Amino acid sequence: MTAWSLARKANRKRTDAIQKFVIYLILIAGAVIVLFPFLWTFSTSLKTPDQVYQIPPQMIPDPADPLNYARVLVDRPFARWMLNSLFVVVVSTVGTLLSCSLAAFAFSRLRWPLRDKLFLVLLATMMLPTQVTLIPTFILFKELGWINTYFPITLPAWFARNAFYVFLLRQFFMTIPLDLDDAARMDGASHLQVYWRIILPMSKPALGVAALMFAQFKWREFLAPLIYLNRTDSLTAAVGLRTFMDETHGTDWELMMAANIMFMLPVVIVFFFTQRYMIQGVVITGVKG
Amino acid sequence: MIRGAKRAPAAIRHGLNFRLTYKQSEALSGILMAAPWILGFLFFVAGPMIASLYLAMTRWDLFTPPRFLGLDNFHALLTDDNTFWLSFRVTTLYAVFSVPIQIAVGLALAQMLNQKIRLLGMFRSVYYLPSVLSGVSIAIMFRWIFGTQYGLLNGALKLLGIDPISWLGDPSIVLFSFILMSVWGSGANMLIYLGALQSVPTELYEAAEVDGAGSFRKFFKITVPMITPVIFFTLVNGIILSLQEFQTPFILTNGGPANASLFIVLYLYRNAFQWFKMGYASAIAWIIFFYVLVLSLLVLRSSKAWVYYEGSLKGRGE
Amino acid sequence: MHKLSRRDFLKYSSLSAFGAMVATSPWSTLAQDAVTLRLTAWGNPTEVQAREATLALYDEMQDAIDIEFIHTPGSEYMTKLQTQLAGGDYPDVMFLGNGAIEPFVARGQLLALDDYLARDNFDTSDISQQNLKLYNVDGVQYGFPVDAPNQQLFYNKTLFDAAGIDTPAADWEDESWNWDAFLEKAIALTDHEAGIWGWQVKTGFRAWWIWVTANGGTFFNDEGTECVLNSPAAVEALQFLADLIHVHEVAPPLDVASEMGSGELFQSGVTAMETWWPAIGRMRTNIADKFEWNVAPHPAGAAGKSTSGGGTGHTVSAFTQQPDESWEFLKFLISTPCVSLWTDIMGIVPPLTSVAESDVFLKPGEPPADILVFTKGNDYLRPDPRHPQFTQAQQIAQSQLERLWVGGVTAQEVCDDAVAEINRLL
CATH class of the missing domain: 3.40.190.10 (Periplasmic binding protein-like II)
Known part of the structure; x- marks a missing residue:
């Protein structure tokens, strides 16, 4: 009996080891595929214009020209654009998390009239291509005097404008057992308290995922800031990045790529340092099914 | 007070005392908590959507007043516009393949990156990296990857002794290349699944292990069923996003060669902002809208059969 | 510099x-x-x-x-x-x-x-x-x-010298610089081993418009009621360009051209001749001292020389x-x-x-x-056709012509298809 279970354990250990090895192999191969284009981007960001147009292409530019980064920062107000983006991202992410999680709670854990019909409406708002609501929305914001301000790209976030995140959080909330709510209600907690004291703390990974995805979406958002911001100084980085590209007069790839590296660096750093907290933080608190 | 209230009509009683039944207070909380979204919808979203529906029934060149046409735009699109149907087919094919692939790859990545391995944070970051790039950077990057002579992909194939493939220049291959490219975006799904995996109770796995279940069985019998609400989300969301794909084909191929990558929103965009046909473009948008809506409703309907809600209100008197 | x-x-x-x-x-x-x-x-x-x-x-x-x-x-x-x-x-x-x-x-x-x-x-x-x-x-x-x-023909003089052939005439009135002479040079310059192409067929409207107009073709009829891209003159010009890819193999296939965005092949020294709009400043920086380059008019067709812009x-x-x-x-x-x-x-x-x-x-x-x-080419400028539906008509022609550049069809077929589709629009 013991011998048999020991053998089984050893066997399990061996298959585990093989499995781990295969996983590492896949992960490393995938990582190389994913990373290579980024290395290429980085390599291009260090080239001189004539090196960019060299065939066969050079992987390691010789001589390298780190001045491209300085030019992006000095010639164009790229640092300023990144700060603008940071402002927009922070303000609208807080708003989105609050308003969307409230709505998601209402849609997933409370019963109220028209709830399911309104949820369909909510889904439907994501289904119309934005290109055709662009002009009516522009007119609306113009009447409000919001052109050339950050209101059009931050304030709607406080009203759960991005239905995507209501939907996402609703789905996450639905994986949490309802008994928890009932128990808390029994102890006299209000619905708002259930939301704030039970569901939100239990949904840290979900909120983390939503925050990160929204922040990253907002960081990259292009169309709305393009339309509503006019002053060069007030542009966001995603729009500023596109100004390096020009089909008529040609793109300065080396500058574009240097800007690109700087554009994605903050997000990668934030992700790297938060993913552990966000994804593993909750295992400790655990969900007692 | 209570005695008096008992005699008064129910509506007045509630109005006077603010003492609501449990059901009513739940309803009130629900409406109040959804209020920000409801207000935002009424204020920011509903108006422009109605306006575009009206415009879909007009001829509008953006600058001179719209002329009402009734359903003519829809009629022309559905019966007399080959390019529309071509783009419809291209987009549908793309969605049919890219959505399941993104879900599968995302799930596989999440599963692999949800265990104790070395450099976990680094691997997670690397796989999330593509999602960080702006749409235009991805398009530019893929111009290098898919290049025929000096492209990275063909370079790799050359090492394996395979002849160069014309990824973006061959009408019969270009859509496949776009599907391949969509795998790149699986990092976002990975992140969502990673988040969802955290709420799968560990007891379930322990119990399964006692029963001698291997990793594959655990994955398909426990992990997948437990996160179906989130898989459902990525499915619906994937359909919505893939049918509205625009940025990458716009930058990378501009619909070519020979319209083989003419995604439907790209066709819409041309009508709206290049050909002064905003009314027609709005009609296209509303056809996409109904198409996505019908597909989503089908998924929603089917979800009752395969999505498992731990926190479901169903069966609680609903 | x-x-x-x-x-x-x-x-x-x-x-x-x-x-x-x-x-x-x-x-x-x-x-x-x-x-x-x-x-x-x-x-x-x-x-x-x-x-x-x-x-x-x-x-x-x-x-x-x-x-x-x-x-x-x-x-x-x-x-x-x-x-x-x-x-x-x-x-x-x-x-x-x-x-x-x-x-x-x-x-x-x-x-x-x-x-x-x-x-x-x-x-x-x-x-x-x-x-x-x-x-x-x-x-x-x-x-x-x-x-x-105005779009002109840019050429890589270093490649011409290496192949030992004369460079194209810069004189707009020199009629000896015609399509036959062009083809001859393109063939002589192409070296598949070394990855050098004599020409690149650019897919943009203004790139092929030069050849169509040089041959006496047009896009719309005078009244603007019909597209006439399937006229013999236009078809001949487009077939000539397609043959450069598929018959003479002096121009790279379409996909190679789209590799880094068309136009970047010339700056990389891969094509010996190419249609370019005069981004002279950029060209000086991007080519630097990789090779010597110069410009000339496009060769004369049946109706003389032409340029677009x-x-x-x-x-x-x-x-x-x-x-x-x-x-x-x-x-x-x-x-x-x-x-x-x-x-x-x-x-x-x-x-x-x-x-x-x-x-x-x-x-x-x-x-x-x-x-x-x-500057001398200004007199030869053939501007884009003026027509309320031109942008959309051009897009249709563009998509049809891509079939021609990819290969397997004749210019006559794609032009007939394009004309049918465009005339429905008009």
């Missing part, structure tokens, strides 16, 4: 930084009652430099008008501009591609300049007349050109609140000092004859040696 351009860059950026400081200091607005005009334009970093330098110059020259520059990425410029206009948020001065002039005029968006031209007795004789006409609809002037970008111009919104000031600013933009500065930074072909004859443009000692090909 590289050093020099970097010094220029520093000079202009410090100049513009100074300009920005002055513009943003509180005193500048207190000191005078300046009118602010909103100028909307796109442009890459070099063009922004040129923009800022010319605006700084304008700021030095006068105090009455301030310019607010709205810079929009090029690929989405029209989306933003049309949204602004449709929403009633009108800029004063707009940078517009010449293709947008007619549709904008037809929809009442542009201010007619004729009264101002007459009032100031404004002399337009220095402006290249062919390019000025692009901003004229039915005899009414709506704007001025920024450049005169268009370019961008400055126009005034019909809804501007400051038409007088906008006109003043427009006059500055087409003035010799402004055009000189612009030409110097951008390295484009200027729309003013006086500047085109000056060293600011000619830059003696720098390539291309036969730079006069550009």
Whole structure:
């Protein structure tokens, strides 16, 4: 009996080891595929214009020209654009998390009239291509005097404008057992308290995922800031990045790529340092099914 | 007070005392908590959507007043516009393949990156990296990857002794290349699944292990069923996003060669902002809208059969 | 040369930084009652430099008008501009591609300049007349050109020398430089082993329009009621180009061309000849000393030589609140000092004859040696067809022709299909 279970354990250990090895192999191969284009981007960001147009292409530019980064920062107000983006991202992410999680709670854990019909409406708002609501929305914001301000790209976030995140959080909330709510209600907690004291703390990974995805979406958002911001100084980085590209007069790839590296660096750093907290933080608190 | 209230009509009683039944207070909380979204919808979203529906029934060149046409735009699109149907087919094919692939790859990545391995944070970051790039950077990057002579992909194939493939220049291959490219975006799904995996109770796995279940069985019998609400989300969301794909084909191929990558929103965009046909473009948008809506409703309907809600209100008197 | 351009860059950026400081200091607005005009334009970093330098110059020259520059990425410029206009948020001065002039005029968006031209007795004789006409609809002037970008044939002289063949004639009247001579050279230059191509078939409209018009073909009939791209002359020209890819194999297949965005092959030294619009400044920087290059007209077809082009111009919104000031600013933009500065930074072909004859443009000692090909080519310019449905018709032709470039069909077939589809539109 013991011998048999020991053998089984050893066997399990061996298959585990093989499995781990295969996983590492896949992960490393995938990582190389994913990373290579980024290395290429980085390599291009260090080239001189004539090196960019060299065939066969050079992987390691010789001589390298780190001045491209300085030019992006000095010639164009790229640092300023990144700060603008940071402002927009922070303000609208807080708003989105609050308003969307409230709505998601209402849609997933409370019963109220028209709830399911309104949820369909909510889904439907994501289904119309934005290109055709662009002009009516522009007119609306113009009447409000919001052109050339950050209101059009931050304030709607406080009203759960991005239905995507209501939907996402609703789905996450639905994986949490309802008994928890009932128990808390029994102890006299209000619905708002259930939301704030039970569901939100239990949904840290979900909120983390939503925050990160929204922040990253907002960081990259292009169309709305393009339309509503006019002053060069007030542009966001995603729009500023596109100004390096020009089909008529040609793109300065080396500058574009240097800007690109700087554009994605903050997000990668934030992700790297938060993913552990966000994804593993909750295992400790655990969900007692 | 209570005695008096008992005699008064129910509506007045509630109005006077603010003492609501449990059901009513739940309803009130629900409406109040959804209020920000409801207000935002009424204020920011509903108006422009109605306006575009009206415009879909007009001829509008953006600058001179719209002329009402009734359903003519829809009629022309559905019966007399080959390019529309071509783009419809291209987009549908793309969605049919890219959505399941993104879900599968995302799930596989999440599963692999949800265990104790070395450099976990680094691997997670690397796989999330593509999602960080702006749409235009991805398009530019893929111009290098898919290049025929000096492209990275063909370079790799050359090492394996395979002849160069014309990824973006061959009408019969270009859509496949776009599907391949969509795998790149699986990092976002990975992140969502990673988040969802955290709420799968560990007891379930322990119990399964006692029963001698291997990793594959655990994955398909426990992990997948437990996160179906989130898989459902990525499915619906994937359909919505893939049918509205625009940025990458716009930058990378501009619909070519020979319209083989003419995604439907790209066709819409041309009508709206290049050909002064905003009314027609709005009609296209509303056809996409109904198409996505019908597909989503089908998924929603089917979800009752395969999505498992731990926190479901169903069966609680609903 | 590289050093020099970097010094220029520093000079202009410090100049513009100074300009920005002055513009943003509180005193500048207190000191005078300046009118602010909103100028909307796109442009890459070099063009922004040129923009800022010319605006700084304008700021030095006068105090009455301030310019607010709205810079929009090029690929989405029209989306933003049309949204602004449709929403009633009108800029004063707009940078517009010449293709947008007619549709904008037809929809009442542009201010007619004729009264101002007459009032100031404004002399337009220095402006290249062919390019000025692009901003004229039915005899009414709506704007001025920024450049005169006619497409010419660029060639890699180093590759010609290596193959031991004569370079194409720079003289527009030299009829011996015809399609046969062209094919002969393209074949001689192509070296598949070394990855060198004699030619590149560019898919853009203006690239093949040169060949169609050189052969006597057109796009629409005179009345504009029918597309005639399937006429023998046009079909022959397009088949000739397709054969360069599939029969003679002197031009790379379509996908190789799209690799880094077409046009970058020439700068990489992979193609010996190529159609280019005159981004001369960029070409100097990007090619640097990798090889020697020069320009020539495209070879003569059955109807002689031809070139295509268009370019961008400055126009005034019909809804501007400051038409007088906008006109003043427009006059500055087409003035010799402004055009000189612009030409110097951008390295484009200027729309003013006086500047085109000056060293600011000619830059003696720098390539291309036969730079006069550009200005002399103005007389051979065959502009894009003018038709309300042209943008969409061109897109249809474009998609059909891509089938031809990919191969397996004849020019006659794709042209017939394109014509059928376009005529349904008309």
